[in-house]
Amino acid sequence: xxxxxxRTAGTALAFVLVxxxxxxxxxxxxxxxxxxxxxxxTDRPDLxxxxxxxxxxxxxxxxxLVAYARDEAGGARAESWAVAPVNVKLGLTRSADxxxxxxxxxxxxxxxxxxxARSEARGVGDVTVRLKRNLWGNDGGGTAAALMPFVKxxxxxxxxxxxxxxxxxIAPLAVSLPSGFGLGIMGEADWLEDADRDGHHFEWVGxxxxxxxxxxxxxxxxxxxxxxxxxxxxxxxxxxxxxxxxGLTPNAQMDAGILLGVSDAADDRAFFLGxxxxx
Numbered sequence: 001x002x003x004x005x006x007r008t009a010g011t012a013l014a015f016v017l018v019x020x021x022x023x024x025x026x027x028x029x030x031x032x033x034x035x036x037x038x039x040x041x042t043d044r045p046d047l048x049x050x051x052x053x054x055x056x057x058x059x060x061x062x063x064x065l066v067a068y069a070r071d072e073a074g075g076a077r078a079e080s081w082a083v084a085p086v087n088v089k090l091g092l093t094r095s096a097d098x099x100x101x102x103x104x105x106x107x108x109x110x111x112x113x114x115x116x117a118r119s120e121a122r123g124v125g126d127v128t129v130r131l132k133r134n135l136w137g138n139d140g141g142g143t144a145a146a147l148m149p150f151v152k153x154x155x156x157x158x159x160x161x162x163x164x165x166x167x168x169x170i171a172p173l174a175v176s177l178p179s180g181f182g183l184g185i186m187g188e189a190d191w192l193e194d195a196d197r198d199g200h201h202f203e204w205v206g207x208x209x210x211x212x213x214x215x216x217x218x219x220x221x222x223x224x225x226x227x228x229x230x231x232x233x234x235x236x237x238x239x240x241x242x243x244x245x246x247g248l249t250p251n252a253q254m255d256a257g258i259l260l261g262v263s264d265a266a267d268d269r270a271f272f273l274g275x276x277x278x279x
Contacts, residue, residue: 031057032091037250038139042276043087043099045243045255046223048184048209049172051146053134054091054278062087062276069270071261077111078267085125095138099130106160121159128152130170137174144174164193166200177210184209184223195233203229209241217247221257235265243272251278 032055041052044062054060063086071078083105090098103125111118130150137144148170154163168190175183188205204227211221223241243257252275259270 031055032094037278040247040251040253040276040278042253043089044276045245045257045272045274046184046207046209046211046221046241047225047239047259048186048207048223049132049146049148049170050184051132051134051144051172051174052138053095053097053132053146054089056091056093058091058278060089060091060097060276060278062089063274065273065275067270067272069259069267071267072113073264075113077113079109079111081107082125083107095134097132099128099132101128101130103127103156106156108160121157123157123160125156126152126161127155142176146172148172162193162197164197164200166190166192168192179212181210181212184211201230201233203227203233214244219245219247221245224262236263237266238262239266252276 037055037058038052040060041050042060042062043049044064063084064082065084067082067085069080082103085101085103085106087099087101092098105122106125107120107122109118109120128150130148132146132148135145135147149167150170151167152165154161154165156163168188170186170188172184172186175185177183184207186205186207188207190203190205191200192203193200205225206227207223207225209221209223211219213219221241221243223243225239225241227237229236238261240260240262241257242260243255245253245255247253255272255274255276257272259267259272261268
């Protein structure tokens with residue numbers, strides 16, 4: 001297979017930009033007045049993305065204040081830390097937003113459990129550009145859906161990243177359930193570089209999350225996420241994810257949670273604390 005080249009990625013990104021803004025029945029790009037803002041909706045803290053977009057003319061920041069993951073297998077312990085990776089989102093129209101995800105600082109450590117010998121890699125990670133286009137349900141209704149193509153730009157050093165341009169397509173669906181529960185379902189197709197750097201392959205991700213407001217501004221969710229890839233690239237990754245959210249104001253939310261590895265290929269556990277702000 002032919003690897004995805006930067007020029008090809010740029011052409012694809014231009015195409016999806018046109019797709020995101022074309023065919024909008026209400027394509028107004030004027031800033032939405034604060035009095036007409038939709039309820040704050042974020043693509044975090046669960047892995048299932050939201051189908052709702054940021055209102056036109058507004059900016060939303062979603063970040064991990066800190067995140068930690070740990071996995072131990074084959075006599076080695078792998079740990080990673082991420083400090084303030086941020087998703088900067090800009091509302092383009094009533095049904096489309098542009099997102100730029102920056103891994104501001106990442107640190108990976110591998111430890112030989114028997115000897116204590118360590119190796120580390122650290123630095124700025126990659127940048128991912130995403131376009132979310134809501135298909136229906138942005139302004140109400142029992143369901144909502146969106147399409148979100150993305151391209152990863154390799155800005156990390158060789159020890160932190162793989163130096164490859166990669167991309168994919170995300171399709172989230174939200175469904176309102178009885179008794180205040182909400183269901184989120186997501187399918188994702190990723191076009192990633194092979195481990196031997198000799199080409200690209202597809203990987204598939206599926207998630208399902210159920211959430212509910214618990215008391216006042218507090219909410220909680222439980223999620224199952226699974227990723228499949230060709231056998232030559234490794235085994236399936238399955239996690240069980242739990243978390244809570246706390247609405248601070250109509251434009252601010254904090255969250256925290258844990259991801260527990262179900263399959264051997266997944267990290268044993270990961271923790272995060274996050275913050276989302278809208279202006």
